[in-house]
Amino acid sequence: MYYTIEGRIRYSEIDHHGTVTLPGIINYFQDCSTFQSEDIGEGRAKLAKKKRAWILSYWQVIVDRYPKMGEKITVGTFSSGFQGLFGKRNFVMKDERGQQVACAHSLWVYLDVESGRPVRPDQEEIDAYGEEPPLEMPYEGRKIVLPKETKDLPVFPVRKYHIDTNEHVNNCQYVQMALEVLPEEIQVHKLRVDYKKSAVLGDRIFPKYAKEEDRVVVELCDEGGKAYAVVEFA
Numbered sequence: 001m002y003y004t005i006e007g008r009i010r011y012s013e014i015d016h017h018g019t020v021t022l023p024g025i026i027n028y029f030q031d032c033s034t035f036q037s038e039d040i041g042e043g044r045a046k047l048a049k050k051k052r053a054w055i056l057s058y059w060q061v062i063v064d065r066y067p068k069m070g071e072k073i074t075v076g077t078f079s080s081g082f083q084g085l086f087g088k089r090n091f092v093m094k095d096e097r098g099q100q101v102a103c104a105h106s107l108w109v110y111l112d113v114e115s116g117r118p119v120r121p122d123q124e125e126i127d128a129y130g131e132e133p134p135l136e137m138p139y140e141g142r143k144i145v146l147p148k149e150t151k152d153l154p155v156f157p158v159r160k161y162h163i164d165t166n167e168h169v170n171n172c173q174y175v176q177m178a179l180e181v182l183p184e185e186i187q188v189h190k191l192r193v194d195y196k197k198s199a200v201l202g203d204r205i206f207p208k209y210a211k212e213e214d215r216v217v218v219e220l221c222d223e224g225g226k227a228y229a230v231v232e233f234a
Contacts, residue, residue, distance in 0.1 A: 147210035
């Protein structure tokens with residue numbers, strides 16, 4: 001089932017270049033999938049009663065162009081398949097002319113929030129979303145190769161505004177964190193994020209940074225050096 005929402009780039013979503021930010025694009029994607037779940041009867045309230053949640057495990061986002069403030073956009077999403085404990089989902093953002101400006105592939109795990117363990121979704125839930133052929137885009141493997149040498153960056157705490165309704169740091173906030181710790185601004189056209197474990201309020205983030213010829217990698221780690229998320233910009 002292909003699902004779309006209409007939008008317009010707001011002043012609150014742009015940066016000093018006058019274009020929507022990368023987190024802004026990601027938030028449009030997240031909101032689109034959330035609205036779909038609500039509209040087909042598989043939203044937060046139903047999941048809360050079942051003590052279940054869909055947790056993002058992996059992002060791959062490609063940005064062809066960053067729309068400017070005031071541009072009208074259409075954001076679409078659909079399930080591209082279920083396999084065991086996982087669900088795959090694609091996203092597309094198009095401008096007024098119908099030209100694609102960004103797209104994404106994502107991998108989600110269905111979680112029992114009480115045990116913290118993955119479980120299989122019911123067939124009824126799978127049928128509610130349906131399944132469409134995967135989006136034509138260059139897919140990369142989930143595993144992000146870690147750089148051999150990294151630089152430690154200043155430690156910072158998880159703030160209240162980082163937390164979502166699952167009481168964890170929101171998916172997009174890890175990307176925002178990684179962008180903010182970069183020593184210099186970069187123009188991102190490709191993003192991959194491998195989510196390892198959830199950070200919560202009170203945790204401290206220990207960032208590690210590496211700049212290579214064709215990419216920048218930020219590891220957002222706990223005090224012991226284990227990653228909450230690994231973010232790759234290109």
